[in-house]
Amino acid sequence: MNRFRSMSRKAQLLWGIAVVYVLGLIFFIAVWGVHGHKNETYKVIDAYKLETWFKIGPISFNKGVLYLLMATVLTIVTMLWVARQMKRRPSRTQVAVEWMYDLTRSMTRENMSEELAQRWFPLIFTLFVFIGFSNLIGYIPLPIDTSEPINILGVEVPAFQIYAAVTNVAVPFVLALVVWISFNVEGVRHHGFMGYIKSLIPAGVKGPMLLLMYPLELVSNLLRLLSLTIRLWANLLAGHLLIDFMAGTLAVLLGLEVLGWFTLPIAVIIFLFEAVLIAGLQAFIFAILAAIYLGGATSQSH
Numbered sequence: 001m002n003r004f005r006s007m008s009r010k011a012q013l014l015w016g017i018a019v020v021y022v023l024g025l026i027f028f029i030a031v032w033g034v035h036g037h038k039n040e041t042y043k044v045i046d047a048y049k050l051e052t053w054f055k056i057g058p059i060s061f062n063k064g065v066l067y068l069l070m071a072t073v074l075t076i077v078t079m080l081w082v083a084r085q086m087k088r089r090p091s092r093t094q095v096a097v098e099w100m101y102d103l104t105r106s107m108t109r110e111n112m113s114e115e116l117a118q119r120w121f122p123l124i125f126t127l128f129v130f131i132g133f134s135n136l137i138g139y140i141p142l143p144i145d146t147s148e149p150i151n152i153l154g155v156e157v158p159a160f161q162i163y164a165a166v167t168n169v170a171v172p173f174v175l176a177l178v179v180w181i182s183f184n185v186e187g188v189r190h191h192g193f194m195g196y197i198k199s200l201i202p203a204g205v206k207g208p209m210l211l212l213m214y215p216l217e218l219v220s221n222l223l224r225l226l227s228l229t230i231r232l233w234a235n236l237l238a239g240h241l242l243i244d245f246m247a248g249t250l251a252v253l254l255g256l257e258v259l260g261w262f263t264l265p266i267a268v269i270i271f272l273f274e275a276v277l278i279a280g281l282q283a284f285i286f287a288i289l290a291a292i293y294l295g296g297a298t299s300q301s302h
Contacts, residue, residue: 021265028258036256044241044249048167051146063144067165071134075126078133104128107288112295116186120294123182127175128287131166135236135279138164139271162244167237169229176228179290184221187297196297224293228286235282239274243267 050062059065082097104125108117145161165171187196200217246267251260 021261024261025258028261032257034256034258036254036259039253039255042252044244044253046147047145047161047244048163048237049147050168053146063146063163064165064168064171066144067134067137067163068171070137071130071165074133074137075130079129100128100132101125103284104287107291111288111291112298116294116298120182120186120291123178124287124290124294127179127290128283131175131232131286132280132283134165134171135283136275138162138167138236138240139275139279162240164236164240166232167240169233172232173229175232175286176225179228179293180225183290183293183297186294190298228289232282232286235278239270239278242270243274246270 050060050064052060052062054061078093078097082094105117105121108121108124112120139162141160141162143158143160144163145159148159149156150159184196187199190196191199200221201214246263248260248264248267250263251257
């Protein structure tokens with residue numbers, strides 16, 4: 001006991017968590033054992049279906065719309081608040097926003113001309129901040145799962161769930177479509193329609209090789225739309241599914257209660273990894289690819 005008291009607070013906390021974890025394993029094994037059964041009724045993908053809560057005209061309001069609205073409001077409010085609170089001795093929020101601003105300015109200036117950077121910086125910065133907020137709030141558990149409600153004193157209330165708007169492929173597709181249309185329009189504006197079509201041909205390619213390379217370049221241009229969409233959608237969806245599986249979904253599927261407690265630390269590690277690194281990284285990658293595509297559309301030449 002004296003040795004435990006002599007430890008640092010951090011060490012005491014870690015030992016306490018370890019003891020609770022081991023006692024939890026013993027408890028689950030003692031009460032439910034280690035015999036499971038296959039759950040045929042539970043469907044993992046059901047948690048990501050968009051169940052309509054209510055409609056306003058043709059618009060169906062669901063958790064996907066809710067998360068988009070939250071990300072939009074956070075983006076607008078944060079930008080307006082920082083703009084009005086700019087100080088020589090900045091707050092932490094101002095420092096974070098100024099860092100994102102400088103990073104985005106660097107993205108645009110390194111990949112396109114100064115004139116083009118000034119024109120497209122607002123779009124790229126907005127995409128960076130909006131996707132970042134959208135990803136981050138996707139790791140905050142909220143009572144939004146109306147498909148699996150909890151009964152509390154006879155009242156059914158939505159279960160808590162982590163959910164990100166971009167786990168619905170329609171959202172990253174629309175964001176990617178905005179970027180795809182933007183860089184193609186900018187390419188046509190810069191080169192002219194026929195000039196832009198010719199600029200897609202790699203420099204130095206002539207003769208019969210054109211018959212092979214040109215169709216590939218046209219497909220490559222279209223695939224940028226798909227790659228932007230799939231990269232953002234698949235990474236966030238995979239991360240959320242991994243967290244769900246390790247936090248209890250796998251235990252439910254196998255009907256093995258102790259497995260949920262056993263894999264819980266893995267869920268916490270994946271959660272921290274996703275929330276701290278992946279959420280911001282995916283926003284950064286989407287924004288920098290948008291800058292690269294916009295710059296490339298005006299710099300290509302035949």
